[in-house]
Amino acid sequence: MKMAAGRWGSPAQEPVSMGTVPTERSAYGQAVRAVRVGELDADEAAEQLINLMTDGEILGLLDGDSPGLLLPLIPILLGRRPFVAGAVSRLGIPGIRFSDGGRGVVIGASTAFPVTMARAATWDPLLEERVGVAIGLETRARGANYSASACVNLLRHPAWGRAQECYGEDPVLTGRMGSALTRGVRVHVMACVKHFALNSMENERFEVDVSVDDHPLHEVYLPHFKAVVDAGADSVMSSYNRVRGEYMDVNRALLTDVLRHEWGFPGFVTSDWVFGTHDAVVSLEAGMDVEMPLRLLRARDLPAALRSGDLARATVLRSAHRVLRTCVLHAATREAASPTPALVASPAHRALARQVAAESIVLLKNETVGAAPLLPLASATRHVAVIGRLAALANLGDHGSSRVRPPATVSPLQGLREALPRVRITTTSGRNERAAAALAAAAETAIVVVGLDQHDEGESVVTGGVDVGVLGPAFGAGPLRRLLIGLAHVASRFVRGGDRTSLDLRPADVRLIHAVVAANPRTVVVLIGGSAILMEAWRERVPGILVAWYGGMEGGRALASVLTGSAEPGGRLPFVLPTDAAHLPPFDRAAKSVVYDDRWGQRRLDDEGHAPAFPFGFGLGYTTIEHRLLDHGFDDTGGNADVLVTNTGGREGSTVIQVYAADVSVSRPVAQLLGFRKVTLQPGEETTVQVPLDAGPTLQRDPATRRWSPRAGDWALLAAQHSPARWADAARLRRPVGPIDEEGDTDGRRT
Structure with a gap:
């Protein structure tokens, strides 16, 4: 591959103005057209573009285009425009134009969907793909072409501050929902998945070192x-932490x-922002492209x-080729019409x-x-009391x-007032428990809205452990470095968000619940x-409990x-949801090193014999539905x-058919989700539903050969309707014996 004449380290070209669509007259536009009509493949197009670029322009593909002086303004600018990397106006190359988007586009006033965890609770990949299409459409309408929407880090512990950004504790559920979002987003913009890998704590995300054996790493x-x-x-997107x-x-x-080698990923890897790059050269050699x-580091050190x-x-x-190939291929294949x-x-x-908000409520x-x-x-209800500090708030999630x-947003109180225009609705924040109890006593039904907000959990705006060496040589060592890191540690104790200190409600919320139900x-x-929010202090006394998550801009109407x-409630x-936080893995929000094994969440409770308050996959509806496994065609x-599904109740309702496997030769079988499917049935309706199954949880990987075989x-x-x-009454599996080759066949015989 030939490079155009130029001087290494010359400044990158100014980025293309926001919203610019390269014309077919530009070199980039011609490359995209050639790929679209089949005259070139994306690799050939990328090579041709690189041959037209100066050395400085090529280096400019490997980092962001904005100067380092903008670092303090990132939180402000992130909500106003895309962040651009690798734009070359001379050739019409727009670069990657970044917007975050886990629950909607962060640029401007955009649709706020329920948080990722809420959407996981729908157990509906088709619905999640529709959310992805909408997020991709709004991302592109805001002038971006690249969205970091899919966060698929596993929920190792519910105290993780950014738990709301993930799809929960199960690999199969997470994989299917994250894949659905990605397919939807890619209709309009490039999709980024994050944070690779083993990122599941917030306060020490810059420093923590995760130790993990091959089995849990590759199989969990x-x-x-x-x-x-x-x-x-x-x-x-690579993560901040060490592995x-x-x-x-x-x-x-x-x-x-x-x-790259084992999975065959052809796209590009970006760093997590600012402090996610530790060595300009070594990171490039390791496979981190942008x-x-x-x-910052790349602009200073690479030339x-x-x-x-x-x-x-x-x-x-x-790395330059990976970036250009991906951009050209996506531009040539995305939805043509610009929103x-x-x-x-x-x-x-x-x-x-x-x-989505209604279908997420548990x-x-x-x-x-x-x-x-x-x-x-x-x-016939005529008087409802709506009580709690969160009742009148549009609580959308963390502020990271x-x-x-x-x-616009709709709070729970507003949603109920709209839905019940002829019902008397009285309300109080609940700060005065005696007044709240009196209000509840006068009503036919009391609804208490309590829980968490951005002060209790979320991305930590200031986090200790930042490697400030990225800011320049003066911060690489010495007193200035120590001072800045020390200030970051002190500041991190006073800012909102971060990992949770408790899985319980605030004590004032618990007292309010007791007062109202009495x-x-x-x-x-x-x-x-x-x-997860533990509720053992009050669960037995309360007859009705709903989990409404951070329900997005329409959450109040959905709840009503x-x-x-x-x-x-879908x-x-x-x-x-355990009965005791001690039944979960240990969680130290200040840990500098952690060990991750294959026992967490429901699996840990199964393995240790603890009954949960509510198992993984649990949720009630307003009708009754029965499941029965008829047959399966499962192999490795x-x-x-x-599965035969019957609505035995008196109204239409939905259920999530969940299929689990376990090794029943052990005294305490550990359930592994293999597949699921959401279905809606009319009263009395009976139907047979085919549920696709993932063999992964029943397989093991040989670290030496990288081949998979039956566990x-x-x-x-x-x-079942939740983790069993x-x-x-389980059906035995017929299993092939021997390792599985690259085509999915087995080298052994069936038993």
Whole structure:
């Protein structure tokens, strides 16, 4: 590959102005057209563009285009424009134009969807793909072409501050939902999956070193990343943390040996922002292609390293080629029509946000009070008390990099007032417990809205452990470095967000619940938050419990529709709710090193024999539905299960058919989710549903050969409505023996 004449280290060209669409007259536009009509493939087009570029322009592909002086302004600018990397106006190359987007586009006033954890609770990949299409459409309308929407880090512990940004504790659920979002986003923009890998704590995310054996690494913490890569992810964002002693930007074992060689990922890797790059040269050699979002280490160190021979020219060209190939290919294959800003937060997208919020709500308890279950609210209801500090707030989630600022929001109180215009609704914040109890006593039903907000959990705006050497040589060592790191550690103790200190509600919320339910036995507790909230201090006394998450801009209307019965609570837990935090893995928010094994969440409770408060996958509806496994065609390449589903209740309702496997030869079988499918049935309807199954949880990987083979044991299959506690009725599996080759066939015979 020939490079155009030029001087290494010359300034990159000014970025293309926001929203510019390269014309076919530009070199980039001609390359995109040639790929679209089949005259060139994307690799050939990328090579032709590189041959037209100066040395400085090629180096400019490998980091952000904005100057390092903008570092303090990132939180402000992130909400106003895309961050650009690798733009070359002379050739019409727009570069990668970044927007975050886990719950909606962070630029401007955009649709705020429920947080990722809430969408995981829908257990509906088709619905999640529709969310992805909407986010991609709004991302492109805001002038960006690259969205970091899919966060598929596993929920190792619910105290993780950014738990709300992930899909829960299970690899199969996470992989399928993250893949669906990615497919949707890619209709309009390039999709980035993050944070690779083993990122699941916030306060020490810059320093923590994760130790992990090959079995949990490849069979628990990476399969969902591979699923999203296989779904077409254009880019991967590396995480801040270390894995096995190496920061992820320089972790060749994962970025190259696994991601590229073993999985065949053809796209480009970006760093997590600013402090995610630790060595300009080594990170490039390890497989981290683009330093985001500013001109910092790469701009300072790469030109001299290339001149001195410390950096091979082929290494530079390899990453430049990956970036250009991916951009050209996506531009040639994406939806042709450019969306207008009028589509942002449109009525259709708001309606979708409301549907997702309603289908995410999990009904945990609905006891009979009097002659009927407490929910939905009786049509004869005339007086409802809505109580709690979160009742009148539009509580959308944390205020970190994924924050969305919609043009309007609907609180739970507003949603109920709209849904019940003829019902008297009284309200109080609950700060005065005696007044709240009196208000509850005077009403027919009391609804208590409590939980978490951005002060309790979320991305930590200031985090200790920042490697400030990225700011320049003066910060690489000495008193200035020590001073700045010390200030960061001190500041991190006072800012909002970060890892949770407790899995319980605030003490004032618990006291409020006790006061209200004592005054009115018809009490419903609505929990707002991003992951597990323990409720043992009050669970037995409250007849109705809902988990409403951070429900997005239409969350209040969705909640009201579920409470009144115009919509069904369609959600199922994407994690287990234990009775005791001690039943989960240890979590030290100040840890500098951690060990990750294959026991967490529901699996840990199963293994140790602890009954949960509510198991993984649990959720009630307003009707009753039965499941029965009829047959399966499962083997070690996957397969399907046929499940008979019957609505035995009196109204339309949905269920999530969940198929689990376990080694039943052990005294305490550990359930492994293999597949799921959401289905809606009319009253009395009976149907057979085919559920696709993932063989991965029943396989093991040989670290030496990188080949997969059946895991030892006596494996059984069970269809259930949540993670099962009993396996007596399970069907035995017929298993192939021997390693699985690259085509998915086995070298052994069937048993």
